[in-house]
Amino acid sequence: MMWDMTQIGSMMASVMFVWAIFQQYFPEELGMHIKQYFRKLLSFVNPYITINFHEYQGDEYERSKAYSSIERYLSTNSSNGVKRLKANVLKNRKSIFLSMEDYEEVIDEFQGMTIWWTSSKIVPQRQALFSYNDGEEKRYYKLTCHRKHKDAITNVYVPHVLDEGDAIAKKTRQQKLYTNGRKTSWSHILFEHPSTFDTLAMHPDKKKDIMNDLMTFIESKEYYKKVGKAWKRGYLLYGPPGTGKSSMIAAMANLLNYHIYDLEFTSVKDNTDLRKLLIGTSSKSIIVIEDIDCSLDLTGQRKKKKRENNEEEENPVQKKEKEKKKKGKEMTLSGLLNSIDGLWSACGSERLIVFTTNHVEKLDPALIRRGRMDKHIELSYCCFETFKVLAKNYLDVESHDLFSTISCLLEETNITPADVAENLMRKSAEENADSCLKELVKALESAKEKTMMKVVEESTSDGISSDSAYEQMEDTDAESGDSGDEDSSD
Numbered sequence: 001m002m003w004d005m006t007q008i009g010s011m012m013a014s015v016m017f018v019w020a021i022f023q024q025y026f027p028e029e030l031g032m033h034i035k036q037y038f039r040k041l042l043s044f045v046n047p048y049i050t051i052n053f054h055e056y057q058g059d060e061y062e063r064s065k066a067y068s069s070i071e072r073y074l075s076t077n078s079s080n081g082v083k084r085l086k087a088n089v090l091k092n093r094k095s096i097f098l099s100m101e102d103y104e105e106v107i108d109e110f111q112g113m114t115i116w117w118t119s120s121k122i123v124p125q126r127q128a129l130f131s132y133n134d135g136e137e138k139r140y141y142k143l144t145c146h147r148k149h150k151d152a153i154t155n156v157y158v159p160h161v162l163d164e165g166d167a168i169a170k171k172t173r174q175q176k177l178y179t180n181g182r183k184t185s186w187s188h189i190l191f192e193h194p195s196t197f198d199t200l201a202m203h204p205d206k207k208k209d210i211m212n213d214l215m216t217f218i219e220s221k222e223y224y225k226k227v228g229k230a231w232k233r234g235y236l237l238y239g240p241p242g243t244g245k246s247s248m249i250a251a252m253a254n255l256l257n258y259h260i261y262d263l264e265f266t267s268v269k270d271n272t273d274l275r276k277l278l279i280g281t282s283s284k285s286i287i288v289i290e291d292i293d294c295s296l297d298l299t300g301q302r303k304k305k306k307r308e309n310n311e312e313e314e315n316p317v318q319k320k321e322k323e324k325k326k327k328g329k330e331m332t333l334s335g336l337l338n339s340i341d342g343l344w345s346a347c348g349s350e351r352l353i354v355f356t357t358n359h360v361e362k363l364d365p366a367l368i369r370r371g372r373m374d375k376h377i378e379l380s381y382c383c384f385e386t387f388k389v390l391a392k393n394y395l396d397v398e399s400h401d402l403f404s405t406i407s408c409l410l411e412e413t414n415i416t417p418a419d420v421a422e423n424l425m426r427k428s429a430e431e432n433a434d435s436c437l438k439e440l441v442k443a444l445e446s447a448k449e450k451t452m453m454k455v456v457e458e459s460t461s462d463g464i465s466s467d468s469a470y471e472q473m474e475d476t477d478a479e480s481g482d483s484g485d486e487d488s489s490d
C-alpha cells in the first residue's frame, strides 16, 4: 500500500512533538541514546527517503548547476497537477515556460517508480555574518522516493533529470545582458542588440581576422587544456568615441551566442566584491569593462589629481588615517589583474574579457600585456573600406559617382563611423541614396575645413605664417593616408 504523503506528514509531526517533550525532561546522555533509537524507529516506520538539492551547495559561491537543471526539467513536468505556477516568458514572448512556486509538489513517474519533487526554501531567522548569501533565502528541491528505489534513483533517475535539464536549457538559451548595479550580484535583461559582424563597418580583412580568432577560441577547449591555460581570452578594443567598440562587443556576443556581463566598476567596492562578481558569471559569456581608463584609478593619475585638490584642506595626520582606512578596501590594479588571470580566473571557462578605452596610452602596461589582453584591436576613424560597408548597409549602394570624391575626402579628414552613419541615415521619406551621399560629402568638406582652420590657428599661435601652415597641413594629409583601420594585434 502506498502511504499518503499527508499521512506521513502528520505522523512525523506527532513523533517530533513527543521528541521535543522528551528532550525537555530527560538528561542529555539518556537523550543521546534515545536519539539513536528514535532515528532507527523513524526510518523503520517511514519507507521513504528524501534527497535535497540546494541552490547553493555548502560554502560554494556559484549557483549549483544541478539545481538549475532540475528547475528546467521540472518546468516541463510541473504543469501536471500543480496549482501555483511561476510563468517565465521566453524569446520575445514567443514561448513561455512554467515552473512551480515555492512549496508546490510535482509527481514524476520514471521506469515504474514514483518520485515526488517539492520546491522549498530556508528563510533565515537572523542575518548570518559570514555566509555568501547573507540574509537571503536558500532554496532547494526535495526529492522523495521509496527507500527500495534509492540506487535506481541516484544512479539512473537523477543523471537522467540532469541531462534532460541541460538539453532543455540549451534549447531555450537566451542571450542576456547582465549588470552589477549597486549590488555584488548580477541582474539581467534580455540581450537583443541588432549589431552583427555584417552590420559592423570595418576593413573586411580585419573583420575576418577577428571572426577567425573568435571561432578558433570557442573550438579550442582541448587545446587550452593541453597547454595548461584557463579557457579564456582577453580583448582590448581601443579608439576614439563613435568608432564601433560597443557595437563590436554586441556583434561578438551575437556571433557566439554568449551572454554579456557589463561590469560597472564604479559600483564595485573592493577586490573581494570584484571576485564575487566574476565568480558569479556563467560560462559562454563576455565580461565587459568599458572605458577602463575612466572607470577606476588604474593608471595612478586620476587619483593623484583628486588628492592634490584636497591636499590643502586636510592636515597630514588626517590624510594618513584616511588612506590607512581606505587601504585593503579599495579596488586595485593588482586586484583586477588577479581576478582576470590569477588562480580565481580559472573558475568557470569559455569566457571572453573585453576592455574598451579611448586612451590606450593611459593604461598601465601590466594591464594590457599579452596573456591578459591577448588581442589588441584598434577601431579608428572611417576609411573608404569602412564607408563602403556603411553605404551598403544604410543605402544598399555598392558603387556611385560620388564614391571617388568621398574616398579622397576620407583620406583628408578624421570622421568617425558613427558620424558617417548618421549622415547616411534617411531622415525623411523623400531622401534617397543620392541625397544622403551628397549630405555626407558636405559633412566631410566642412570637417576638412574645420581641421584646416584648427591647424592654422595652432600654427599662428606658434608664430608660423598661415601660408606655411596650409603647406604643412597638405604634407601631413599626404603622409597620413589610411592610418585608421590597422590592427596592432598579434
Ligand SMILES: Nc1ncnc2c1ncn2[C@@H]1O[C@H](COP(=O)(O)OP(=O)(O)OP(=O)(O)O)[C@@H](O)[C@H]1O
Binding pocket: 199, 200, 201, 202, 239, 240, 241, 242, 243, 244, 245, 246, 247, 248, 358, 379, 417, 418, 419, 421
Ligand atoms: N564600425 C562601425 N560599424 C557600424 N556602425 C558603427 C561603427 N562605429 C560606430 N557605429 C555607429 O555609431 C554608433 C556608436 O558606436 P559605438 O557605441 O559602437 O561607439 P564606441 O566606439 O563604443 O564609442 P564610445 O567610445 O563613445 O563608447 C553605433 O550605434 C553605430 O550605429
Ligand SMILES: [Mg+2]
Binding pocket: 245, 246, 247, 290, 356
Ligand atoms: Mg562604447
